[in-house]
Structure formats: C-alpha cells, structure tokens
Amino acid sequence: MQKFDVILIGIGKTGKILAKQSAAAGKSVAVIEKSADIPNGTSVDQADIVSHFLVHKSDFVKLHPGLSFDEKDIWYRRAIQEKRRFQATLVNNDLDELEKLDNVTVFRGSGSVIFENEVQIKSSKETSVISGSEIVFASVDRYMFPEISGIDTCPIVYTREMLMDLVDLPKRLVILGGGQVGLETASIYAGFGSTVTFLDEEMVFLSEEDEDIAAEIKKALEERGVTFKLGSHVEKIVMEKRSSLISLTSEGQKQEISADAILISPCVDHAANDDHRTSCSMCISPPFSRVGQTEREARAAGCNVLITTIPASSILMAQVIGQTTGMMKTIIDADTKKILGAGLFCAGSDEIIIIIQLAMDRDVDYTVLRDQVFPHPTIAEAFNELFSV
DSSP states (O other): OEEEEEEEEEHHHHHHHHHHHHTTTTOOOEEEEEEGSSSSSHHHHHHHHHOOOHHHHHHHHHHHHOOHHHHHHHHHHHHHHHHHHHHHHHHHHHHHHTSTTEEEEESSSSSEETTTTTEEEEEESOEEEEEEEEEEESSOOOOOOOOTTTTTTOOEEEEEEHTTTTTSOOOOEEEEEEEEEHHHHHHHHHHHHHEEEEEEEEESSTTSSOHHHHHHHHHHHHHHHHEEETTTTEEEEEEEEEHHHHEETTTTTEEEEESSSSEEEEOOOOOSSSSSTEEEESSSSSSSEEEEEHHHHHTTTOOEEEEEEEEEGGGGHHHHTTTOOOOEEEEEETTOOEEEEEEESSTTHHHHHHHHHHHHHTTBHHHHHHHHHOOOOOOOOGGGHHOOO
C-alpha cells in the first residue's frame, strides 16, 4: 500500500494550491480527481466555471428569438458538447501540471475514505487503496437534498453539477430553493429556452441585497423567462411517466406544477460575503457583482451616506454591445469621502468590480475614481458618472 503525507480528494483552485505548497514543503502528496476519469460530468469545483461558460452560450440563443424549442435544443446540445471538451482540457491541464512536480502522485478516479487514514480509489480500470497522514477534501458537495416526500426516488431531481451535463434541454425546469446557484441556473436555462419556475420559501427576493438592486435583478430574470413563486413550500414530488408533478403551497393556495427536470439549489448565498472587502459576483445575465456594504448595512451602522445610481442604459459601451439591462450603485461615506460599498448589475461588472475593491483597499477617496481617465469606450468609464456627487 502506498503511503503519503497528504491525500487530496479533488483539486479545484484550492486543492491545486495546497498540493503545490505541500510538495514544496517536502511532503509526499496524492491527488485524486474523479472528473479526469469520467468523460462526461461536472465536478463541484468546475461548476462555477461551467456556469460562466453556459450563461455565455445561452446569450447567443437569446439573440435568436424566433427559434423553435427543437432548434434551441440543438444549440443546447452543441453547448454541452463544447462544455465537455472545455472541462476535459481544464482538468487535464491541472493534473498534467501537478504530475510534473516532485513529491506529487496523481490518481484519476473517485476517492472515498474507508478507514481513518485509508482512501479507496475507484477508476474505470481498477480499484486501489492508499494511506495518508492527512486527508483533505478539496472538492466537496456543498449542500444536501431537502426533506420532501418523493424526492429521493424521483429520477429527474438533479444537483447543479448533474443538471449541467444533461444532453437534452428540459422543456420545464423547476428550481427548488433560492441562493446564487438557483439564480445562475435559472438564467442559463431560461436563456436556452426552458420554461423555468423558481420556488423559494423566502417571501422576499434576495433579501440580503438592497431593494432597488434586487428588484432590478428580478425584473431582468423575469424578462428572460423565469417565473418566481416566493413563499412557496413544496410538499411532495410524484413521478408521472417522464415528468414529475410537484405539489406545493404558495401564498396560502394549494398548487401543482409539472416538471421535466428539478434542480435542488442550496440556500447558500455566494454573492453575500462575510469579508466586505472582498468582491464577489453572481453569474447571471448580465452579471451582478458587489463589494463592501449595502446601503441598508451602511445606514444601520450609523454612517452618513451618499448614494449614487445610474442605469446601465446610460453607459455608452453598454449601448455599443447591446447589453443595456441593469444598474450601478455605490455607497459613499459623506464625512470621510471613502467608498463603503458598491453593487454593479451590468455587463462586465465581474471584471470591473475589482477597481472599486482596489480603491477601498487603498483607502482612497471616491474622487479618485470620479476623476480617473478610463479608456473610451468601456464599461469602466461609467465610474466617472457614477461617482459624480
């Protein structure tokens, strides 16, 4: 039996960094990655990257509103095939890089702990067992299925990773649970042409965000084709031939919804961040990105705030590329002139939010961005108008 100082089950960004650091420290490292052994499929770590890939592909379909569902399904199938090739390249590049390092051994297969310090590896070719002083799950599932009658036996219930590998585009997709994963998936599949229904037990949409930002995001997703049923409690799921019937209570009324695919979305908010100085983004169309405090948080903290907002339709570059949905918002401390936070719901927000984070990290006045000369035309030059207070 091979013995290692560290066994990493899964890689992803975190696991890759840990493997390099451990190997550099002279430790023997075993890296186990199942997605390298499975030609199709999406690992948890890859799902965030795949979401960006698919939302981009779905936007192409939205540019052709006259397509039939069968024609949209062809676009979707092509996108899934491209996604699989893209994933294979990502994984193999990472593993090839790690295999070149001294002290690192790569195993292509799925790993599971069978004893305190032993891991069983199953691949398409063989099953083996290795041992390690330290076992780290660098890629783990981040949620569990809720307790709903019939959910365990329904064959069309999926996690995000499973759903994004379906070859056929579901005509009717029902998403159970709120949070970033559900909204990103709703944006993707509504873009491809699925009828998407979003069921959430919460009565308030994106309650952690300011009302104006949340309302703008909800409006954009509804225009994309997503139906929201807030305050919905799902009671049971019954399989009927190739589809399922979901029984729920919404706004005090008993209802039933048919679905060809059901996504279980974890109620984990990735866009909200405990570290307010770290920017984050939600991969919807257009992307929503923010950093720092919301207006509500800043006012609750007793800050004397200046609030500025501009519609994305006023941004010249947004007009040029035909993506005028959304808005920009910033929260400024009127006394110190420091930026307290910002929410950007517009094209390119996931790229330019770091500019505001950098300004906050360097503790500069908001006027630095107001007076900065940006390339023209770009989304970033909208900061000149956004910070003009």
